[in-house]
Amino acid sequence: MLQIKKISFSYNAKKDIKQVNFTIPEGKNLAIIGESGCGKSTLLKLIYGLYDLDEGQIFWKNQEVLGPKYNLIPGMPYMKYLAQDFDLMPFITVAENVGKYLSNFYPEQKKQRITELLTIVEMTEFADIKAKYLSGGQMQRVALARVLALEPEVLLLDEPFSHIDNFRKNSLRRKLFSYLKSKNITTLVATHDSTDVLSFADDVIVMQNGKTVAQNSTKELFQNPNTKYIASLFGDVNEIPGHYFNQIETLLLYPHQLKIIQESNLKVTVTNTFFKGNFYLIEATFPGGILYFENEIFIQPEKVVCLTKK
Numbered sequence: 001m002l003q004i005k006k007i008s009f010s011y012n013a014k015k016d017i018k019q020v021n022f023t024i025p026e027g028k029n030l031a032i033i034g035e036s037g038c039g040k041s042t043l044l045k046l047i048y049g050l051y052d053l054d055e056g057q058i059f060w061k062n063q064e065v066l067g068p069k070y071n072l073i074p075g076m077p078y079m080k081y082l083a084q085d086f087d088l089m090p091f092i093t094v095a096e097n098v099g100k101y102l103s104n105f106y107p108e109q110k111k112q113r114i115t116e117l118l119t120i121v122e123m124t125e126f127a128d129i130k131a132k133y134l135s136g137g138q139m140q141r142v143a144l145a146r147v148l149a150l151e152p153e154v155l156l157l158d159e160p161f162s163h164i165d166n167f168r169k170n171s172l173r174r175k176l177f178s179y180l181k182s183k184n185i186t187t188l189v190a191t192h193d194s195t196d197v198l199s200f201a202d203d204v205i206v207m208q209n210g211k212t213v214a215q216n217s218t219k220e221l222f223q224n225p226n227t228k229y230i231a232s233l234f235g236d237v238n239e240i241p242g243h244y245f246n247q248i249e250t251l252l253l254y255p256h257q258l259k260i261i262q263e264s265n266l267k268v269t270v271t272n273t274f275f276k277g278n279f280y281l282i283e284a285t286f287p288g289g290i291l292y293f294e295n296e297i298f299i300q301p302e303k304v305v306c307l308t309k310k
Contacts, residue, residue, distance in 0.1 A: 001025055002047070002154060002186055007056030009046055016042050018210045019056075024203075026061075027184040029177060031201035031218070033191060033233050039210040040190035041084070044156045047188065048081040050074045060154060080152040084159050086143035090132035094123060097131055098145045117145035120175050122168065136163040144176065155180065157189045161196060173200060194234045198222065206230050225252055236281075238291040240266070245309060255281060257310050258293035264306040270299045 002024040009017040017039050024030050032040045045051055047058055052067035059065065060078065068074045075081065088097050099114045118124045121141040131139065140163045147155065160176075161169050177200040180187050189196055197204055197218055204221050206214040206229075214221060214230055225231035228239050231252045238253045244266040245251065268284035268291065279294045284305070293307060 001059075001061065002188075003057075003059040004047065005057045005059070007046060007058060008054045009042065009051060010054055015054075016210050017046065020210075020212050021056075022205060022212065022215055024186055024188070026186055027181070028202045029180065029187045029189065029200055031189050031191060031197040031204045032207060033194070033197060033204060034207035035229075035233075036192070038207040040207055041158050042210075043207070044081060044158055044188060044190050047154075048074075048079055048156055049076050050081075076154075078152060079154040079156060080147040080150070081156040082143055082147045082158060082160060084162065086139045088131040088139055088142060088146075091130060093128050093130055094118070094134070094142050095127040097142055098149055100146065100149075102149055113149065117148055120148070120179055121145045122172060122175070137165055137168070140164055141172070148179075151183060152185060155185050155187045157187065159191055159193075160189060161191075161193065169195070192233075198234070206233065228252055236292045238293075239288075240291065241288055251309075253309065255292040255294045258291075258307045259310050260293075260295060260305050261308050262306065264308045266307045267304055268293075268307055270301055270303045270305065272301065273299050 004020055004022050006019050006021045007017060008015055008019055020043060032043060034040055046053060047065065049065050049067050049071060052069050057064060065076055089100070095114050095118070098117055099110055102110045102113060104110065115124065118127055121144050123138065123141050123145065126134065126138060131142065134142065144160060161172065164172060173196065189201065191197065201218050204216065204218050205212050206221070208229060214226060221230060222234050228237060231237040236255050240251050240253060242249045242251055266286065268286045270282055270284045272283040274281040279296055280298055282293050282295050282299055284291055284293070299305065
């Protein structure tokens with residue numbers, strides 16, 4: 001179990017991480033989400049032991065994670081951390097980069113391991129290409145393979161798919177997270193992409209201004225967000241006064257949770273229609289501002305329609 005016990009940290013006078021406290025069972029996948037600058041990356045670096053804590057403690061299986069004051073080489077040997085810069089060796093091949101830290105004592109096993117990892121990240125055809133000739137997305141995939149090479153107990157990933165083409169992301173996510181589950185590797189993923197979260201994370205922590213403002217299962221946080229900030233991390237969200245639905249409290253509704261009906265209290269005027277493949281995203285105005293809803297067919301601008309909750 002990974003235990004984060006009321007940790008705080010500051011680069012300067014201002015606290016960047018404030019009393020963060022949570023635990024992760026072994027083998028679980030935890031996503032850390034939040035706006036840019038909220039402390040996601042800093043939290044991963046603290047867990048890895050790159051900085052010394054101002055307050056609190058971090059433990060993995062009852063062993064305390066300590067920072068540079070206590071370790072000549074920062075970082076814990078049973079963890080691997082993939083930063084947003086990939087730190088590949090540019091003048092050696094992809095295969096050599098992946099196998100950099102693997103023993104040469106058993107060359108056949110090393111070769112098989114490299115092939116296995118390159119298959120996971122879909123880079124087998126580039127095995128003999130020097131890293132300097134790769135695109136940013138290809139470098140990121142090689143960096144992913146390299147941090148897996150020695151099979152860590154804890155894997156810390158900072159925006160692990162940020163440079164990868166959209167058409168390849170889904171396949172790569174499925175292969176990577178399936179592999180991590182099969183090996184019982186405890187994984188923390190700092191991300192701004194809700195797709196990294198919804199399908200693969202067991203639990204989610206939401207950060208804002210260096211604090212954790214929510215922690216729950218992915219499904220619960222998505223379906224029942226407490227604030228607009230939390231809901232907005234999963235995509236477009238509408239904040240609609242409750243009186244439009246004969247309720248007291250303001251409602252937070254995603255575009256897919258609204259539908260057109262013949263008559264209702266919520267009358268909106270369409271301003272834009274965006275084609276999204278199997279549906280249209282409709283932008284509309286109402287007395288409370290701008291909202292978005294989904295519809296199966298195109299709607300002309302300036303048309304007035306009535307909406308209700310699905």
